[in-house]
Amino acid sequence: xxxxxxxxxxxxxxxxxxxxxxxxxxxxxxxxxxxxxxxxxxxxxxxxxxxxxxxxxxxxxxxxxxxxxxxxxxxxxxxxxxxxxxxxxxxxxxxxxxxxxxxxxxxxxxxxxxxxxxxxxxxxxxxxxxxxxxxxxxxxxxxxxxxxxxxxxxxxxxxxxxxxxxxxxxxxxxxxxxxxxxxxxxxx
Numbered sequence: 399x400x401x402x403x404x405x406x407x408x409x410x411x412x413x414x415x416x417x418x419x420x421x422x423x424x425x426x427x428x429x430x431x432x433x434x435x436x437x438x439x440x441x442x443x444x445x446x447x448x449x450x451x452x453x454x455x456x457x458x459x460x461x462x463x464x465x466x467x468x469x470x471x472x473x474x475x476x477x478x479x480x481x482x483x484x485x486x487x488x489x490x491x492x493x494x495x496x497x498x499x500x501x502x503x504x505x506x507x508x509x510x511x512x513x514x515x516x517x518x519x520x521x522x523x524x525x526x527x528x529x530x531x532x533x534x535x536x537x538x539x540x541x542x543x544x545x546x547x548x549x550x551x552x553x554x555x556x557x558x559x560x561x562x563x564x565x566x567x568x569x570x571x572x573x574x575x576x577x578x579x580x581x582x583x584x585x586x
Contacts (some may be wrong), residue, residue, distance in 0.1 A: 434446065439471075441470050441471055441478075442471060442472045443468075443472075444467070444468070444469055444470075445465075445467065445468040445470070446466065446467050447466070447467075448466075448467070448479075449464050449465075450463045450464075459487050459490075460487055460488075461484065461487060462484070462485045463479065463482055463483070463485075464483045465480060465482040465483070465501075466480045466481040467480040467481075475504070475505050476502055476503060476505075478500070478501075479500065479501040479502070481497075481500075482496075482497065482500075482501045483495065484501070484509065484511075484535075485520075491520075491521065494518070494519055494566075495517070496515065496516070496517045496533070497515070498512060498513055498514060498515040498533075499512065499513035500513050507537045507538040508535065508536050508537070509534075510532075510533075510534050511533045511534075512531065513531055514529075515528075515530050515533050516529050517533070524552055526552050527550070527552070528548060528551075529549045529551075530546050530548045530549070530562075531546050531547075532544050540565065540567045541563060541564065541565055542566065543562065543563050543564075547560050548562045550573065550575075554583055554585060555582075556581070556582045556583075556584075557580070557581050558578075558580045559576065559577065559578055559580070560575075560576060560577045561576030561577055562574065
């Protein structure tokens with residue numbers, strides 16, 4: 399009988415200790431979350447501070463995209479990027495960098511850049527710098543097009559024109575300015 403009474407006392411004591419411990423615990427902590435403002439047309443996925451690397455079928459990096467925000471729309475197979483910096487990579491070497499205020503990735507092969515676009519060739523000692531306000535990059539046929547005014551600077555050479563197509567299939571791009579072409583050179 400004494401063993402039974404001691405066992406009951408120990409069980410009651412252990413139950414009191416566990417109950418006291420359990421009741422003394424704080425309320426579950428709320429996870430602090432940041433409130434964000436979504437775009438007018440709410441996306442399926444919204445990403446902030448995005449950094450993405452695209453690889454080819456051999457696992458070799460072909461492009462990086464850094465963006466303040468990305469809105470992904472599954473129904474239209476598009477993604478809208480805010481302040482993107484897109485860097486193209488060929489044979490392990492960064493070849494071109496494009497930055498703008500906005501861009502839309504359409505499917506897997508086309509990127510439409512808009513507002514304050516700067517394109518910089520990264521492989522030359524005297525880089526090729528292109529500025530415009532709209533540009534369409536087609537990764538399938540390696541072309542860059544715009545119907546808007548363009549300024550191209552390389553060293554002391556400045557080209558201006560309205561409308562442009564660039565063919566990027568070779569190391570040296572083939573540039574076609576469509577109209578109102580002007581050229582200046584400052585040897586100083």
